[in-house]
Amino acid sequence: MSLIVMKFGGTSVRDIERIQAAALKIEQEIKRGNKVVVVVSAMAGVTDTLISYCKSACLQYDEQEYDAVIATGEQVTSGLMALALKNIGIKARSWHGWQIKLVTDTAHSKARILRIETDELLKSIQGGTVAVIAGFQGITEKGRVTTLGRGGSDTSAVAIAIALKADRCDIYTDVDGVYTADPRIVKNSSKMHQISYEEMLELASLGAKVLQVRSVEMAMKYNMPVQVLSTFENAIGSDLMGTLVVKETNMESKVVTGITYTRDAAKITLIGVPDKIGIAAAIFTPLAAANINVDMIIQTAATPQGRTDLTFTVGKQDLERAVKVIEENADKIQYTEITCLKDVSKVSLIGIGMRSNQGVAASMFRTLAEKGINIIVIETSEITISVLIKDEYTELAVRALHAAYGLEN
């Protein structure tokens, strides 16, 4: 008998019918002879409604109250899922973040999990009750409600799987697996049956939007197998056929595994920054303090005058705030000019095979040049090559690269 954590995202629990359909998936897993723990997101749309209420109530952002309000969305779903399970004769009970307890730090709206107190939970599970846990949330040591950030229910699920020493964490979502490229853009993209944590991490962080980055990092750290599968397309009774994210892969020897992209980015370049110790810290510390996520960071070689240009990207929605933060710290950073570019998009190749293959980057740049796409910035890591391009070229670039690296069905 295995212990499986099953996580259902917002579209999988959008309404009562879908919650009941998910309950049948859970029943199926139990009939296979497995013990099951369920983690749920808020019903699709609920979190956004609650956020809009908060915004209307107060001009300022107050993370403690936002978290207290927003976490109720998952609490509602956990109760409804427990009811749906009882309705088909399965013993179940809901657990909110504070009941488990899932203790986090005090970084409201992006809290990190410190520990999960599983004693009560395990007792209930061992008594044959399916635990239905409200994802996305925890509490601080002082008992204030925290949330784990957008998509945080994935992280809840993986953390709970690890804490309970589960055999696998299944993430039910509205896609039936991870594809070599976004199927909405590349019609003949193909589903991967297995992928390494590292590749998944790049896919997740680069915009495949299938799993939250932190959940993959955590799964990798603790070697927890995670499966991505569809609530809708993987029919009841069928064998599981999602994408399994694991440590060891039996990937074919393809150099490039997949193509991904992030839209809604903005580029900021600081020109004439003094090339001296502490400047990077002077730039990125206040941005971090303002909870602005910085993605790419590229620094050019310094001029003989000891000046350098520093380029980085942030989410488009954070652009204005980021510029304000930079300008407030202008005396410490001492740049001569700041330039911004909205509406850029990062397109990336991902593949463990790239580690030992020198020609990949060159053929990427050539492919893009042939389509007349200008590369604004290039960044590489061991298993990715990313370029920043104008947003309007995104689809064209992704399709061209998908074809160039032979990823078609």
Next chain:
Amino acid sequence: MSLIVMKFGGTSVRDIERIQAAALKIEQEIKRGNKVVVVVSAMAGVTDTLISYCKSACLQYDEQEYDAVIATGEQVTSGLMALALKNIGIKARSWHGWQIKLVTDTAHSKARILRIETDELLKSIQGGTVAVIAGFQGITEKGRVTTLGRGGSDTSAVAIAIALKADRCDIYTDVDGVYTADPRIVKNSSKMHQISYEEMLELASLGAKVLQVRSVEMAMKYNMPVQVLSTFENAIGSDLMGTLVVKETNMESKVVTGITYTRDAAKITLIGVPDKIGIAAAIFTPLAAANINVDMIIQTAATPQGRTDLTFTVGKQDLERAVKVIEENADKIQYTEITCLKDVSKVSLIGIGMRSNQGVAASMFRTLAEKGINIIVIETSEITISVLIKDEYTELAVRALHAAYGLEN
């Protein structure tokens, strides 16, 4: 400086605009130099929506999960009210039932308060922060969420006022006070400026729907002054002008203080019940166990054969369940026949003055007879006389009695 608990009901927090209007009422109270603790209900309609979700998810009623789901409604409002207060520069924080903690027994959906742990709360209040408490909810010793029953936020408010040794508990609602009769039925009914706990208790339990019965019982027990006033009609800046519910009243010497009624009742009569010890217990114990509230209970004198008829009323919505419970216990109760009457209504006179006035009942029956209204059942207490009549005569009866006892404006 006084400590005032201000409770806002569902219509007073229906949307963000009303929450902000309520925040201004709170500001006004603070500007008067008082410390304030706020208790809120769910936004009007939210609880019903959550209940309908629960009903759709599961055919059976599961009180633990219902409570866990439904209590989120008040939690959302408490966060939004804290935000609305911060928006006008008032330090505030939300408190959920489990955070305070407000510990109850395990009678889910109708839980009774065991104790309120005010240490943390008091520390926060004394630090100058307005506590905005989610009403209607508590937790069991084992940490499951409970709710206090419909209107339970009134009870939360009074219990918190008592625990914090507040000077007064103000209940903001959609009526501006307690009237001699329902103003929707009797156009010239008048507002009472002061009323005793006992009279209010009868009014509340008999359907005036202004305050939850338990909240009045609790206020009476601990002598906590409660004021009923309108969120809408008592303008900001005006002196308070609601109805004050207190121990001592300076009521005029009117015999009858007010007329009230309860609709949506149903009558059950058990015919030929053996007149022996334990029969009443055999009837009402299983009804209580099924959480069915019984209102009037009237037993006729036994026949020479040692048989009696027993009549009682329940909420119309509980009628079927009540009959089922009775029938399941038929062997213990040994009635010969069960008859039911739906769509009955209880109309009551209330007044401390009735204690020493014998003619009141007679004139009530005469007034009803003159209007051709048949009395099904009569029940009296020290300060009330109630009759059960056909529901369709309710308005006619209330208006006739209001006039007969000189309660007009």
